[in-house]
Amino acid sequence: MRNPTSGSGTTSKTPCCSKVGLKRGPWTPEEDELLANYIKKEGEGRWRTLPKRAGLLRCGKSCRLRWMNYLRPSVKRGQIAPDEEDLILRLHRLLGNRWSLIAGRIPGRTDNEIKNYWNTHLSKKLISQGIDPRTHKPLSNSTHSSSDQDQFKASSSKANNRLPISPNPNPTEMAGIVSKNTGYFEATNLEDQYEQTGSLPMRNANVQNSDNSSAMDDEIHYCTDDVFSSFLNSLINEEALTTSQHQVLPQLQPNGNFMAPAAVVSDTLMISSSAQTFGFGTSWEGAFHQNDPKGFTDEHVEKHF
């Protein structure tokens, strides 16, 4: 727990809300009751003004966090079950550190809880098994130097949660477009892009190339949340891609981008999802390659676009 009297230290940034006179640190049962009772009556939302209305000396952010991670009736307590752990592992392999996205697939579990569980248990477990918890690949076979990893860590930190890729661009997690010139799927190397431009593609992939956005629009598929959900389910339910499948997936090009034959990525989708439906991040976007014939098909795509 944080020291209730300590400020944000050396930072000169002003906090999200005035902390003057506001309580910090662990919540008391009385505060919990006040918050829970208020939300039961008035509902969630308007967090900034909620504390005052509920009679709490907390900032809105703190109230929201307490409700989301602890007081919400749907929050499941207790040990993470083996099947939940397995699901977390699978989802992390697919999604990386997108905790809210992972939590959205595990009923009753919060992003904070999953993040903590990963950092305290699963990460160590994988390391003890000789697996890199970031890449899910054998530690000894990692092709990325520590400097690469450090660089990404820095970029990732700067970019916060906006990356639609894993630290090492994983073939199952590619974002990009089908080039009109080459007929190839060109997956953006977002690390490089960040280094070059200082920004990353947001919400819409065409942001990455504003002078050609209309042309790019034609090439990018978006899908709705329910489609994404079924799509992700199919990914969760399948085991890791087979070796043969990997062989036809995007390969690293000299320019730092990833390319794959367009035919291979005909069922590759640019996914855009909102936070409301599954608790996904508002910034969620990503592209997934999906080879499983039982899973996502072009028919699904056409149906929704």
Next chain:
DNA sequence: AAGTGCTCCAACCGCCATGTT
């Protein structure tokens, strides 16, 4: 019993996207 080190996880942080004015 007392001291030390470690682990866990609730809570906080800064940052960013989106919506509103």
Next chain:
DNA sequence: AAACATGGCGGTTGGAGCACT
């Protein structure tokens, strides 16, 4: 278009409690 408000995210912190000496 700009400024502001709000909600939400992943990363990080540090106190409580446990294990060990």
